Amino acid sequence: MTNPMRHRWAIMGLWLLSSVAGFMMVISVGLLLPSISADLGLTPTQQGFYGSAAFLGNLFLTLPISWWVSRYRPKILTTVTFTLSSALMFVQSWGPNFGVLLLGRLGFGISTLAREPARVLLMHRLFTPREFILVSSVYNLLFGLVVGGGLVLTPIILSRVEDDWRSVLFTFAVALGVLAVLWTILGSDGEEDPESEQQETDTGGDRLGIIKRVLGYKELWIAGAGSMGTTMAWSSFVNFYPTLMLDVYDVSLNWTGLLLAIGIATGGPSGVVLSRIVPRVSGGRRRNILQAIGVTMVVTYLAMTLTDSIPLLIVITLVSGVAQGYWPVLNSIPFYLPGIRPRESAVALSFMMTLGTFGVATGPALVGALQDSLGDLRLAMMIISFAPILLSICSSLVHIRTDREEE
Structure with a gap:
């Protein structure tokens, strides 16, 4: 049998690539x-609500689902969730009305986030704690490349099929099915740590105790709240920015897709750079970095609503993309909490994602409601642009560790 540690980056890379492909399909719906x-x-x-639906169910279900599915091996969990995602994307491509479309997207979102505990377990089994932030930065890099590429290609595919959105979703469903087959053949559970597995067994009977212990880490609440502000604005722009630019400035979907892709793709390399810088500076400076990122997001989101100059928008989205590099730093917090165990890390990350998901889910819904109320989509987008200031506020209150031994 092949030693998974010899191919750990190939195994992790396949998982990360497959995962971000699923998120690309969630995001490209805008x-x-x-x-x-x-x-x-x-x-x-x-x-x-359709834009938010992929994340609405996760507001209430992510924590119990992550606790439940974290008991299963990464390979089977990933295979099952990818198969479900493919089936639910087929449902959306067929959906004859808004209700079916909404339910299909809701289920797709749940299956996508239910896959996340497998990432945590694989990281614990394939990498050392010092490498966790590096793995997260690689995830962010792939996220930027794949999601950015998807935002560029989606309008092209849409125009090739004569604006038939059902054909685009059908293509997504087939791609997910292929990824499920690839993971089934090439995926792995990684190498179990006997000591860690024994710790999990010793506490396995206290099911509610795991969630209770995780919720006792105040760092998760604070970091999750900061993430909530950034995702609220980000998801609103991913869903409504193409419509805003088309209706207000008559900018084509090809251009807005490219602009969104530039921002997201830039966030990948930015995350890698930040993951190298942050461990080398003091705790106070780590906070300062995140504070500056929150302010930068507010300024760039506002600027994106105020001009139709493509050269200027390219510069603005590049700066906005650099700010998106915060993600690996913030989302590595669950891995470095004092005394945290692998299964608890999976639940902790899912809890942080739940708070971030609250922003993803409520952002587009809030913008839609504001547009209905105010009759002005641009004003609604300007209002939501201030949400990332939460990151600046919350980063002042949390200690950002980069190693388990750090005090």
């Missing part, structure tokens, strides 16, 4: 919304 809305006659509020 470019399909004009076609979906024209076909099904959706109101702005319905558009907002």
